Amino acid sequence: MTSDIAPAATGFQSFVSTASPEQGPPRVAALRAQMTAEGLDAFIVPRADVHQGEYVAPRDERLAWLTGFTGSAGFAAVLADEAGLFVDGRYTVQARAQVDTEVITPVDWPKTRLGPWLAERLERGAVVAFDPWLHTAKEIETLREALEPKGVALRETDNLVDRVWEDQPEPPQGQVxxxxxxxxxxxxxxxxxxxxxxxxxxxxxxxxxxxxxxxxxxxxxxxxxxxxxxxxxxxxxxxxxxxxxxxxxxxxxxxxxxxxxxxxxxxxxxxxxxxxxxxxxxxxxxxxxxxxxxxxxxxxxxxxxxxxxxxxxxxxARKSGAEIAATTKAHLRDAAAMCHFLAWLDAEAEGLADRDAPLTEIDVVRRLEAFRRDTNALRDISFDTIAGAGPHAALPHYRVTEESNRAVQPGELLLVDSGGQYVDGTTDITRTVAVGAPSDEHRACFTRVLQGMIAVSRARWPRGLAGRDLDALARAPLWMAGQDYDHGTGHGVGVYLSVHEGPQRLSRISDVPLEPGMILSNEPGYYREGAFGIRIENLIVVETAPALAGGDDRDMLHFATLTWVPIDRRLIDTGMLSRDERAWIDAYHAEVARKLAPRLDGAAAAWLARATAPV
Structure with missing residues (x-):
């Protein structure tokens, strides 16, 4: 069956910086004027719209308009003499770069909670206002529990940012x-x-x-x-x-x-x-x-x-058999596009010295999108491609702009996290690749991340366990080296819907039991600020695990892999791997070759054969 959902005719990703630090001070001042007129001591500005989704329409980008911060998660609390921008570990560096820190102070969230932060700064009798269409009952309940004992009141109001945003865009009118x-x-x-x-x-x-x-x-x-x-x-x-x-x-x-x-x-x-x-x-x-x-x-x-x-x-979240079958096809189509891209990238990296112009992060993003568009099935990218070279790879949610665009240099790592929206599925994959010869430190850190990804891929567990029960499997190799990462190990993924879908997660805070049909990402990482970043990501789906000879009669689950793209063997220190880990990598690469060889030819086919050779 064909679909009437047509692909876009031009490139999806823009590299224009939509916010800058200098916009914050005058806009915060305008908001404070409204607060003073209403007798308010604080106003909360969330990233969310009335639907509480991760992505918002231009009309609803209030947090970015006010502060300059363009990340996909966070919120601000504006007081008469202080403004806090609350962001998690994914956005710490980005927030410092995008806001005027003389006026707006990045706050480490969730380590620092909004309620206690406000209670510490406001006097008894103060009033904190919020737009009730932009906050959930659970959020406000938690905030009230922290503020009421301190004598700080909450007040519902219309949106004060909308009052001062003179050129606010109109609501979107997309066709269904x-x-x-x-x-x-x-x-x-x-x-x-x-x-x-x-x-x-x-x-x-x-x-x-x-x-x-x-x-x-x-x-x-x-x-x-x-x-x-x-x-x-x-x-x-x-x-x-x-x-x-x-x-x-x-x-x-x-x-x-x-x-x-x-x-x-x-x-x-x-x-x-x-x-x-x-x-x-x-x-x-x-x-x-x-x-x-x-x-x-x-x-x-x-x-x-x-x-x-x-x-x-x-x-x-519990995908039907038809959804799993459809998204499996989408992932194989996307994997072939990824292999064309990685083959191109390796060829470009080998010829960096002979190029008339440098190979930049924007070049990488555009070329990857072009390979996906060549499938004639791409409807959109599933999120703005993250292509971070060298120190930019240490920013987990880095988005390249014309201002930040950096050349890819020999001896660096390049992290590419991307995905496609196809009518039959949503993809999300991260590969970190070596540009030139990697260092021993690169290989050691990469191998620990890979070991964590393998541990999750191979996991079997009794039905009823949640993502929090499996998250440590991905971190254990890093922990043993005194390392860790500040994001969840995995998120749910839809089928031609949101690339970040709840309620299932692989995370320390997820208590939702994993069930057959749930699709998740498996993406441990490691980030050294100012130097390099590593992440390896496959999508996986929960299945009923087959019984094992000699095992107890227990209802067990396991993961099946959806993503089939080679992992950079040049970055693997095989001496750090166990026999089972080496066997998993070789079996994974053998399956990649079996599934993708019929879909590739020429240089891409030759690259695939080299990339999937045994470790």
Whole structure:
């Protein structure tokens, strides 16, 4: 079946720097003027929009507009005489480079929590304001617990940043398209009925859906409102009858009216609040993902609210057989493009001395996208490609711009983290490669990272364990050398949806049990600021593990690999590997060669043969 979702005609990634440190001071001053006029002592500015997604439309880039920081996670708290920008370890260096630190102070989060930080700086009787459409009930509950004992009050308000953002863009108007049932595995009618059955069993009359990827999955649609994630900005109310009310600009869904059918009613977004107030309870609301304003509207109308997970979260995470089959094809297509790219990169690296112009990070990004576009199946990249050479590789979420663009130098490591959005799947892969001869330190650190990745790939565990129970497997080789990394080991991944999908994670803080069908990344790393960075990433899917001879009669799970691209053998110190680790690498490379050799020819085929030789 063909899809009516057409590929873009031009390159996806821009290298223009969209923010700069000098923009912060005057904009923070304008925000403070609004705070003074309202009698407020602090205002919170999150990265999130009303849907709490990782990617936001230009209209909702309030944090970047205010501070200059363009990372995909973080928030700011602006006080009368201080402004804190809270970012995690992925963005520490980036934040310092992008903001005016005389006015905006980067804060190490989550080591430092917002509530205690505010309580330490504000006097009793102070008022902290926030936009209830941009924060979840869980966030505000946690904040209130920290501030109320200190006599600091919270106040809901309209968005003060919007008041002073004079050239704020208009909301996006991307078209919605139907997603093929053959890739989804079930019709949206079947999905709605299954979710409605779960609501009735829980004694709930309806559920409020605020996550665009949940709505896209439930209704078998995809959108074009956001970069990198094929979703439409919308809200939805799912009733216990299976009927759904979707709140979205009608012009976006003109082409999918027949697909949606009579059981999905489209309403204007402005009707969402009134629809909430008219519901019969109990109504399920997800405390961790829905904006606080949703439960506030229900409470004020006397509608009983029941806190519970978005009913699409887990079914979406448990991929159907059709989704796994589809994304497997997408990953093989993407792997062939990656091999063409890596073969090209090796050839370019060997000829660096003979080039008329340097090979730059932007050159790398553009060439990789070109190889993916040559598949004639690429709809978008799944995130802005990270191509960091030398010290830039030590920035886990580095994004190259025209200002930061750096030449690739012999003797350095080049980290390339990238992915594609195809109608049949979403890919995400990281390879770190040697440019010229690597140092012994490069090889030792790379091998430890590889050992961690292998340990996760080979893991077997009893059903019921969560990502936090496996995360240490990836870190143990680094820990033994006194090293570690400041990000999770893996995140969930969708199928032609978000490259960062919950609730499954490989992380110290993830308590969601892993289940068959869940796709995750496996990406340990190591970063030495100012010198080099290493990350190796494959996507993996949870499966029921086969029984082992002599084993107990236990229900066990394991991972199957989805990503098949060679790992740079030049960076492996084989003397550090165990026999089982060497066997895993050789078996992995043999399978890479078997799967990809029929898809390659010429220089790429010759490169593949060399790259997959036994270690």
């Amino acid at each position: 398209s139907a997603y093929p049932d053959e890739f989804a595995g079930r019709t949206h009618g079947e999905k709605r009925q299954a979710a409605a059955d779960a609501l009735r069993e829980a004694g709930q009359k309806a559920a409020v859906l605020t996550l665009p990827d949940s709505i896209a999955w439930l209704l078998n649609i995809r959108g074009a409102d956001l970069p990198r994630v094929p979703v439409a900005q919308a809200f939805c109310i799912l009733h216990d009858t299976g009927h759904a009310d979707m709140f979205v600009d009608a012009a976006k869904v003109d082409e999918v009216r027949d697909h949606l059918g009579d059981e999905v009613t489209v309403h204007a977004p402005k009707e969402f609040a009134a629809a909430l107030e008219g519901l019969d309870g109990p109504v399920r609301v997800d405390k961790a993902t829905a904006p606080l304003a949703v439960s506030r509207l229900l409470d004020r109308a006397g509608v009983e609210v029941t806190w519970g997970d978005d009913p699409c979260i887990l079914p979406k």
